[in-house]
Amino acid sequence: MSIRSMDSRSRRRRALVMLLALLAIWVTAACGGGDDDGGATTGTGVKVVATTTQIGALTREVAGGEVELTVLLSEGADAHDYEPSPKAVAQIKDADVVLVNGIGLDAWLDDVISGAGAERVVVVTDGIAIRGADAEHGDDEEHDEGDPHVWHDPENVKLMVDNIAAALSEADPEKAATFQASSDAYKAKLDAVDAQVRALIDSIPAENRKIVTNHDSFGYFFDRYGLEFVGAIIPGTSKDAQPSAKDLADLTDLIKREGVKAIFAEEEVDPKVASQLAADTGVAIVTGLYADSLGAPGSGAETVDGMLLSNATKIAEALR
Ligand SMILES: [Zn+2]
Missing domain, CATH: 1.20.5 (Single alpha-helices involved in coiled-coils or other helix-helix interfaces)
Incomplete structure (x- = not known):
């Protein structure tokens, strides 16, 4: 050589x-995910960490600025697959209360929590009837626990609000009356939004209430308001799986057979496949639904009530 x-x-x-x-x-x-800064922190009081944007927003409704709130996920981040930065891990370990969604959604937190002391962790979805729990998802580890997207039903959200108020009151008993009053006011608002959403969906002709989405995340919404979920582009309630060519061909047939009027692509998912499917079937594509994350400040969907109303408005406009 x-x-x-x-x-x-x-x-x-x-x-x-x-x-x-x-x-x-x-x-x-x-x-x-570019989240090296950890979660954004606001307010003063006992230290509270919330995992998702929904739990963060609900905690803000209950507590105002009366707790020091850190929300780990930012708008548009993938709640199914998040990797806490070292700063976020420190924020979790330092928290008086950690509010989690559970139902497998924020399972990425389990390792951090087991190292941080589990007695401060509150699963805010406790008491909610979970869709598809112990159902047919046998080969999908994340979804043995059922559908985690509970925030699309205002009745579930009210339970989350109660759980959050109870957790905060336990951490800071002196502010319990304040937390209680705010949560009562917000639950009344959720009732009003529930009625508005129902009126919007009821304005859709019955034969048009058929929906294809990007990933199966609106089950609670569809169940509550009487929409028919025909299929999802991404199989399962996760976002990690990819559809096969056969999956897409089957879905194309289904859309044509069922006379589906529109395909809904969530804000957080790349709508490329959905756009292709819409082009192949000649069906309209509706983008900008908020599935797994709330919207950015100023979007109108930065609160849970705003998100519900925004989605219902887009769905009603597309299907009417
Ligand atoms: Zn999801």
């Missing part, structure tokens, strides 16, 4: 090592 060829081989190897290093940095950045 000549010196020259050894040189070029070691150069190639060095280039490869550098490429791998760059790839590692890129993968780390992608998986971290």
Whole structure:
């Protein structure tokens, strides 16, 4: 072997090592979701960490600025697959109360919590009747516990509000009356929004109340307001799975056979496949539904009540 060829081989190897290093940095950045700052913190009082945007917003309704609230997920982040940054882990360990969704959604927190002391963790969905629990998702580990997207039914949200108020009152008993008054007021607002949503959905002709979504996340909403879920592009209630060519062909047939009027693509999911499917079937595509995350401040969907109304309005406009 000549010196020259050894040189070029070691150069190639060095280039490869550098490429791998760059790839590692890129993968780390992608998986971290750019959340190196940890969650955004507001207010003063006992330290409360909320995992999802929905729990964060509900805690704000119950507590106002009367707790120091950190919300781990930012708008549009994937609640199914989040990797807490070192700062977020520190915020969790430092919290007086950690409010989690449970039902497998924020299972990514389990390792952090087991290291942080489980007695401060409150599952805010306790008491809710879970769709599809111990149903047919046998091969899908995340969904043995059922459908985690409970916030699309205002009655479930009211239970979440009660659980949050109870947890905060236990952590800071002096403010219990304040938390109670705010949660009562917010539950009344949810009742009003429930009536508005029902009126919107009732304005859709019965034969048009058929829906295809990007991933199966609106089951509670459809059940409550009498919409028929025909199918989802991404199989299961997770976002991790990818549809096969056969899945898409079957769904295309189903859309045509059922006379589905529109395909709904959630705000948080790349609508590319949904757009293709809409083009193939000649059906309208509706983007911008809030499924797993609330909207950004100013979107009108930064609160749970605003999110429900925003989704109902878009659905009604598309199907009427
Ligand atoms: Zn989801």
